[in-house]
Amino acid sequence: MSKKIRVVHYINQFFGQIGGEECAGIGVSVEMKPVGPGLGLAAALGDRAEIVCTIICGDNYFNEQPNALQEVLAEIQKHKPDMFFAGPAFNAGRYGVACGAICTAVKNQLGIPAITAMFEENPGKDIYVSDIFMLKAPDNARKMAETVQRMAEFGYKMLDGTLERIPEAEGFYERGWMVAKKYDDMASKRVVDMLLKKLSGEPFVSEIGMPKNEKIESPAPIPLLKDAVVLLATDGALCPQGNPDGMKVGDSVEFFEYSLSGLDSLSQEEYTCVHGGFDTSFVKEDPNRLVPLDAMRELEKQGVTQFHNAFLSTSGLVTGVVASTKMGQKMVDYVKDHNIDAVILTST
Amino acid sequence: MRLERLYFDIERVDFCEKSDISNGTLMLAKSELELLCKDTAFSRVEIDVAAPGSDCRLMNVGDITQPTVRLGKEDTTFPGLSGKMYTVGDGRSISLRGVVVTEVVEVDVDIPSYMQLSEEAVEITDFANMWHITIDAFAAPGIAKYDYLLALNLASKRVAQYIATLAANLEPDEIEIFELESKDACGVECIGLTCGLPRVAYLANVFCHRPYTESLIYGASMLESLPTILHPNEILDGALTNRDYDNATNADPTFVWQNHPIILELYRRHGVDLNFVGVVVSNVHHELSWKETNATMASALLANYLNADAVIITKEGGGHPQVDIGIAVDTLEGRYGIKTAIVLVEMLSAKNDSNGQIIFSSDYADAMVSTGCASFVTLPVAKRVIGSNSSDFRGNMTINEAGEMTINHRALKGGQSQLGWTRYGSLKF
Numbered sequence: 001m002s003k004k005i006r007v008v009h010y011i012n013q014f015f016g017q018i019g020g021e022e023c024a025g026i027g028v029s030v031e032m033k034p035v036g037p038g039l040g041l042a043a044a045l046g047d048r049a050e051i052v053c054t055i056i057c058g059d060n061y062f063n064e065q066p067n068a069l070q071e072v073l074a075e076i077q078k079h080k081p082d083m084f085f086a087g088p089a090f091n092a093g094r095y096g097v098a099c100g101a102i103c104t105a106v107k108n109q110l111g112i113p114a115i116t117a118m119f120e121e122n123p124g125k126d127i128y129v130s131d132i133f134m135l136k137a138p139d140n141a142r143k144m145a146e147t148v149q150r151m152a153e154f155g156y157k158m159l160d161g162t163l164e165r166i167p168e169a170e171g172f173y174e175r176g177w178m179v180a181k182k183y184d185d186m187a188s189k190r191v192v193d194m195l196l197k198k199l200s201g202e203p204f205v206s207e208i209g210m211p212k213n214e215k216i217e218s219p220a221p222i223p224l225l226k227d228a229v230v231l232l233a234t235d236g237a238l239c240p241q242g243n244p245d246g247m248k249v250g251d252s253v254e255f256f257e258y259s260l261s262g263l264d265s266l267s268q269e270e271y272t273c274v275h276g277g278f279d280t281s282f283v284k285e286d287p288n289r290l291v292p293l294d295a296m297r298e299l300e301k302q303g304v305t306q307f308h309n310a311f312l313s314t315s316g317l318v319t320g321v322v323a324s325t326k327m328g329q330k331m332v333d334y335v336k337d338h339n340i341d342a343v344i345l346t347s348t
Numbered sequence: 349m350r351l352e353r354l355y356f357d358i359e360r361v362d363f364c365e366k367s368d369i370s371n372g373t374l375m376l377a378k379s380e381l382e383l384l385c386k387d388t389a390f391s392r393v394e395i396d397v398a399a400p401g402s403d404c405r406l407m408n409v410g411d412i413t414q415p416t417v418r419l420g421k422e423d424t425t426f427p428g429l430s431g432k433m434y435t436v437g438d439g440r441s442i443s444l445r446g447v448v449v450t451e452v453v454e455v456d457v458d459i460p461s462y463m464q465l466s467e468e469a470v471e472i473t474d475f476a477n478m479w480h481i482t483i484d485a486f487a488a489p490g491i492a493k494y495d496y497l498l499a500l501n502l503a504s505k506r507v508a509q510y511i512a513t514l515a516a517n518l519e520p521d522e523i524e525i526f527e528l529e530s531k532d533a534c535g536v537e538c539i540g541l542t543c544g545l546p547r548v549a550y551l552a553n554v555f556c557h558r559p560y561t562e563s564l565i566y567g568a569s570m571l572e573s574l575p576t577i578l579h580p581n582e583i584l585d586g587a588l589t590n591r592d593y594d595n596a597t598n599a600d601p602t603f604v605w606q607n608h609p610i611i612l613e614l615y616r617r618h619g620v621d622l623n624f625v626g627v628v629v630s631n632v633h634h635e636l637s638w639k640e641t642n643a644t645m646a647s648a649l650l651a652n653y654l655n656a657d658a659v660i661i662t663k664e665g666g667g668h669p670q671v672d673i674g675i676a677v678d679t680l681e682g683r684y685g686i687k688t689a690i691v692l693v694e695m696l697s698a699k700n701d702s703n704g705q706i707i708f709s710s711d712y713a714d715a716m717v718s719t720g721c722a723s724f725v726t727l728p729v730a731k732r733v734i735g736s737n738s739s740d741f742r743g744n745m746t747i748n749e750a751g752e753m754t755i756n757h758r759a760l761k762g763g764q765s766q767l768g769w770t771r772y773g774s775l776k777f
Contacts, residue, residue, distance in 0.1 A: 165777035174777065178694065178702040180723035180757070181775035182471075187691055188609030188768030191660055191717040192548075195689035196621060198715045199546050199658045207773055208692060208716035211703050251698035276459075277666065279558065318722075320697025321704030 005049035005159070008081040009038045010072065010102055012095045016056030024094075026058035028071045040145050041085060044152035053079050059094035062101075073105055081112060083155050088117035088147045089124060091139040096124025104131040113158035115151050125173060130322055133158065133172045176322070211321070228341035231308040233331065235316025236283065236290045236348035237275035238266075249276030250317030255327055257334070261309045265294045277317035278348050290346055308340055316347065350527040351581040352440040354419075354520035358447040361397045361479045369514045374447060376481065376511070384506045389499035391488045396734050398450075398465055398480040405727070406463040406482060407735030407749060409761050410451030410497075411590050412475060412601040413504050415444040417512040418585070425512075426586045428567030430505035437581030442512045442520075448475065448603055449508045451500050452484040452735035455493050458594040460737075461761045462753075464727045472725055473762030474769075475603075482734050483507060497560050501591050505602075526581050526615060528624055545623040549656035550580070550610055551646055552767075553672050554588075555665035556631045561595045563588060563605075563664065565629060575630035575646035577653060580611045583627060592664075597758040599664045600767045609769045610660055610691070625654045630676075632669035643675035651684040658687040664766050667696050667707055674708025681712035689715040691768050695758070698722050702776040719765055720772035726754045 013023045015036040034042040035054040042051045055075050062068045076084060084106045086099035096118040103114035108131075117135035118125055125134060135154055137147050150171055157163040157170070167174045183190065190207075197204040222228045238258075239247050245256045266287035273283040273290065288294040296307045312331060316324075335343065359372040368375045378395045385393040398404040418425045418441050424434035450463065463469070469476035483503055487496045556562040556570040563570070565578070566587050578587065583605055592599040614624040630646035633639055650656045659680055663669040673690055680686040690713060694705040700721050706713070730750045757772070758764035764772075 165775055167777055172777075176701055176703045178700050178721050178774040178776045180720050181773050182771050183773050185771065186609055186613075186768060187717050187719045187765070187770055187773065188613045190773070191610065191689050191691050191768060192613050192617065192622075194715045194717060195548065195658050195660055195687065196546070198689060199687050204715065206714055206716045207718040208694060208705060209702075210709065210713065211706050213709075318696060318698040320699045320701035322701050323697075323699060324704075 004047075005082045006080060007045065007049050007051045007083050007085060008053055008055065008076050008079050009034065009041060009051050010055045010057070010076075010084070010086040010099065011036055011038065012092070012098065013056060013058040014092075016054070018056065024058045024060035027061050028055065028057045028068070028075060030055055030075055037088065037144055037148055041148040041152060044149045045155075048156070049083065052081065057098070059092070059098060062098040063094045069101055069105060072102055073109065076102075076106060077110065081110075083112055083159055084110070084114040085151060085155065086114070086116040088135075088137045088144070088151065089122055090137055090141055091119040091122050093123045096122035097127060098124070100124035100128030100132070100134070104128050107132055113155055115155045115158065117147055117151055120173065129173050130176050133163070133175070136171050136173060222342055225305045226303055229306050229308050229339060231312065231335060231338070231340045231343045232291050232293070232296065232346070233312040233343055234291050234346045234348075235314055236273060236346060237315035238271055238273050238283065238287055238290050238311075238313050241270055241272050243272070243274050247274050247313070248315055249274055250315050250319060252314045252316070252319045252327070253323050255312050255314035255331060257310050257312055259310045260293055260307075263293060264297045266291060275315050275317060275348060290348070292346070308338060349438045349529065349579050349581050350525065351437050351585055353524045353526065353584070354440060354442050354515075355445050355522040355524065356442065356515045356518065357445050357521045358479060361399070361447060361481065363397065367511075367514055369518060374444070374479075374511065374514070381481070381507055381510070384510055385483055385485065385503040387499040387503065389488055389491050389496045390485045392486050393503070394484040396482045396484060398482060398734060400465050400477050400479060401467070403466045403728070403731040404464070405730035405733045405750070406450060406452055406480065407733060408453040408457065408460045408737040409463045409735075410453045410593055410596070411501060411504055412451070412603045412761060413449045413508040414603045414606045415442075415447060415449060415508045415512040416586060416606065417442050417509045417516070419516065422509070422513065425509045426505040426589065428587075429564065429589055430502050430509065433566060435582065436585040436587050437579050441585055442515050443606070444512055444515065445521075447479040447481065447511075449504045449511065450480040450482050451504045452482050453497075453500065453593060454484065454486045454735065454737045455496055456737065457596070459597050461596050461759055462755060463761045464730060466728060466730075468725055468727055469760055472757050473760055475762040481507065481511065484735055494560055497591070497593050505589070526584060528580070528618060528626070545619070545621065546657040547625045547655055548614060548622045548658045548660070549625050549650050549654045550614065550627045551650060551659050551661045551676060552627060552629045553632045553661065553663040553669055554629055555592070555599055555663070555669060557595070557634065557665065560591055560593050562591050563599060564591050570629065570631035571633070573631060575628055575642055575649055577649055578627045578629055580608075580615070580624070580627050583608055583611060588629070595665070597764065598666050598766070600765050600769060601761065604762075604765060604767050604769045607769075608767060610662065610767065614660075625656060628654070630672070632663060632665055632672045634668060636671070639672045640675060643672045644679055647676050647679035647684065650680060651686060656686050658689070660689050660691070662691045662767055670707050674710050674713065677710050677712045688712065689717065691717050691719060691766065693719045693764055693766050694721040694774050695764075702774070717768070718773040719768060719770050720757065721774045723757045724754055725757060725760065725763075726752060728752055
């Protein structure tokens with residue numbers, strides 16, 4: 001008989017039968033057998049796999065100790081799993097966040113299937129749903145047996161590469177990604193079919209949906225502009241000649257800070273533009289037309305306002321909402337750290 | 349307006365002393381074609397043939413054209429471009445099937461396209477199933493890029509016409525009639541049948557962005573033009589051509605306009621389950637005021653002159669042309685009560701976020717068909733390479749001319765069609 005698939009299972013202190021809320025601060029421990037929900041999981045996995053150990057950690061410990069994830073990950077690695085399970089977390093918030101964080105790290109760093117399940121309102125779901133396949137689960141443990149059964153089946157599908165990327169069919173939360181799909185019919189026929197259905201009131205499914213965007217309120221106006229500090233930022237990919245940071249032409253994941261100290265203007269000898277999506281010749285001729293340093297210095301002289309002595313730059317081309325949101329959050333941190341009151345974003 | 353298209357199926361292309369077509373074999377005299385391409389913009393031109401399934405790769409591909417000629421009015425083939433200005437779409441035209449004329453560009457472009465004729469490419473683009481007569485043109489010393497591109501764009505049209513003319517005295521394999529008009533109750537000939545079927549029109553948003561990143565209508569850019577109505581026959585008969593070299597992965601080549609899949613589909617169903625009433629072409633300008641003007645006026649043409657009940661909308665170009673679609677959808681549906689369905693490629697995120705593909709907001713845009721998302725294909729080592737320019741996406745990708753090459757579907761000519769000439773879509777998960 002071939003070797004059994006090695007499985008490591010993560011659970012919290014409650015399901016690890018250590019204790020409830022009063023024990024949530026307990027650190028990482030390892031049992032060399034299935035524990036609690038692991039018994040049902042082991043049964044569901046059958047003879048093909050074996051739970052080699054169970055890692056147990058208090059929910060508060062995991063969420064409050066900065067090194068907890070690394071500790072757990074080190075334990076997982078030690079037992080050389082082929083497949084990893086966490087939870088199910090149902091509607092336990094801190095537990096769900098732990099399961100999501102650990103599965104994401106296991107997937108990224110060990111490259112093995114990492115499976116968890118939780119309730120749709122568990123905060124761990126929204127944080128990690130785009131990173132991993134996350135199974136749907138009810139809000140409490142009454143359906144434990146059914147949930148671990150689905151987790152086991154799902155794990156085998158991931159391992160065997162038979163998982164279909166269809167959320168409804170496979171019972172996972174929609175992750176917000178897509179892959180190319182070849183249809184039997186040309187797009188030209190599909191669109192005519194869809195139009196006629198729409199016209200006659202028959203049901204049809206749009207292949208693309210309107211995005212669900214977060215509604216962001218406009219901030220209050222700055223009361224006194226002359227006391228404010230304004231930051232210049234651009235998604236037009238302005239950078240020093242030679243592109244020392246290797247800024248990408250698009251598909252960006254990071255932005256860069258370039259000092260403006262001691263400069264009155266941006267010269268074409270010192271700055272260039274690496275954006276891959278527009279005619280950059282005007283910017284290369286005069287970089288001030290993308291990041292208006294010359295005009296900014298003039299306004300400073302007139303006492304209109306003050307400017308932060310650096311600008312932020314990235315390339316806003318085929319950069320998706322997920323990556324843009326992450327960059328935006330880091331830009332907000334930058335703005336807060338530097339006591340900036342307003343930002344002028346020049347886009348291309 | 350009645351167009352008779354005479355189709356000739358070409359199964360083989362060979363070189364010989366004198367150009368001719370017989371029994372499905374197209375024989376070509378290189379010297380004749382080279383003479384047709386002669387231009388002061390070129391130092392030399394190499395004519396070649398790439399066979400389907402031959403593991404041949406074409407570097408830096410420009411426009412692809414179906415051989416065609418307007419019988420009896422040969423000098424109006426590709427009107428306003430290589431032919432003289434004349435409203436086309438009536439009479440008889442020859443179309444050779446299974447063979448295309450393909451430009452190989454020997455100057456640097458911003459975002460190049462490729463063609464490979466191996467199995468892997470057949471999965472992705474129908475162009476890989478065709479014979480390619482290639483025009484590999486080398487720029488004369490000191491010639492400006494745009495002068496070179498103009499000469500190349502015209503050369504391929506002349507070659508396409510010349511080759512089609514070889515079939516002039518032969519029996520076609522198939523004849524297809526394109527005619528929308530019928531007589532109404534008063535005996536007046538009208539566009540569309542008066543039979544109670546829904547009146548469906550097509551809004552083609554073309555991308556005329558800058559010289560040589562543009563589509564042409566009768567040889568003219570729509571850069572600063574207002575929208576206009578075209579009869580679909582005009583488009584099928586060579587009035588709409590492609591001249592996009594720097595951003596060519598965002599536009600369909602001339603071949604796809606000559607065989608526009610949405611126009612052909614609407615024709616197939618004309619009088620069956622719909623009443624095809626015409627086409628409006630409108631440019632997607634990069635300035636918002638132009639977008640508002642063009643989308644508003646295009647909607648008015650569709651509503652007030654074509655009296656459409658429903659409209660299919662496509663675009664060319666990248667992200668911002670979606671805004672034109674958003675304005676048109678809101679105007680058509682919100683103001684005129686005309687139903688819309690949209691064709692869009694999902695290319696706004698290289699990482700394929702499914703929630704970040706639309707940059708406009710509309711309650712009416714609820715019927716959208718995808719023509720695919722970012723997807724890569726690895727093409728095997730090519731046994732033969734035509735073309736020597738390996739300019740790539742601003743140094744972002746290493747292209748080995750003959751070696752294994754992993755490229756985005758859209759970089760393979762025909763691998764991404766915003767006109768719906770593809771079976772690809774996307775699967776969300």
